Amino acid sequence: MFYSLGKYILLLRLSFKKPEKFSVYWSEVMREMVSIGIGSLGIISIISVFIGAVATIQTAFQLVSDFIPKTVVGGITRDSTILEFSPTISALVLAGRVGSSIASEIGTMRVTEQIDALEIMGVNAPGYLISPKIIAGVTMVPLLVIVSVVLGLTGGYIAVFASSDVSTADYLTGLSDGFNPVIVTVCGIKAIVYGFVITSICAYQGFYTEGGSLEVGQSATRGVVYSCVMILFMDLIISRMLL
Structure with a gap:
């Protein structure tokens, strides 16, 4: 365990060494931003709309008492969406879509000896392959959130709007009543941490792949699983520290 952690930290240190040619790295960062951000926009949009709708319906269903104002539905939906649903569920989805792609891409380059060729040419392979993905992750995941x-x-x-349990006016009033700005801060910190976790762990799994195509698939699977576990762990840690 400690050996793997040491390799992970060393890989991160190599990834953020001074680049040989800044323009090449910058173009890679832009390419990864498009891949992570624009490529994930569709699935994140669909999931978010349905999660928000379901959360609202379930909250309204549970608040059956006439003594509870209907505006509470909007407040609970707002807080749960900002604090938990949007950052965490989006990150879990991105771990499957983005993380597996990163691990399989780098893993394929490793088993086909493309990474060895880069190192022979004097290119800092971790910096060229991993740092643009991490930078794009910590930039685009918050925007997606x-x-x-x-x-x-x-x-x-x-x-x-489609139901009669809560009026749209009560819902909109609940969105603004009792708003605490700290939940936005927590949401932003979670998004940045999740972006780093997904890209760095999956890149690590891909970079140290050994074998052939079967091992590439196994590395992608491990990257997604470890990322999801770490996302939930960091969710607990951040929530405990900041709330």
């Missing part, structure tokens, strides 16, 4: 929050709350509005 922002989109997820907006669409989740929109999904909640659609749910109350």
Whole structure:
């Protein structure tokens, strides 16, 4: 365990050494941003709308007492969406889509000796292959989470608009009542940490792949599983520290 942690830290240190040619690295960062951000926008949008709608419906169903104001539905949906649903569920989805792609891409380059060729040419392979992915991850995942929050709350509005349990006016009032800005800070910190976790762990699994195509698939699977476990662990740690 400690040996693997040492290799992981060493790989991160090598990844963020001074680049040989900044323009090449910059183009890689832009390419990874498009791949992670634009490529994941569709699935994140669909999931967010439905999660927001379901969360609103379930909250309204549980608040059956006439003594509880209906505006509470909007407040609970807002807080749960910003604090938990949008950052964590989006990160778990991205671990499957983005993480597996990163691990399999780098793993394939390892087993086909493309990484060895880069090192022979004097290129810092971890820096060229991994750092653009990490930079793109910590940049684009927070942006995707922002989109997820907006669409989740929109999904909640659609749910109350289509039902008679809560009026749209009560829902919108609940979104603004009792708003605590700290939940936005927690959401942003979670998104940045999750982006780093997904890209770095999956890149590590791919970089140290040994064998052939079967091992590439196993590395991608391990990367996704370890990323999901670490996302949930960091969710607990961040929530405990900041809330």
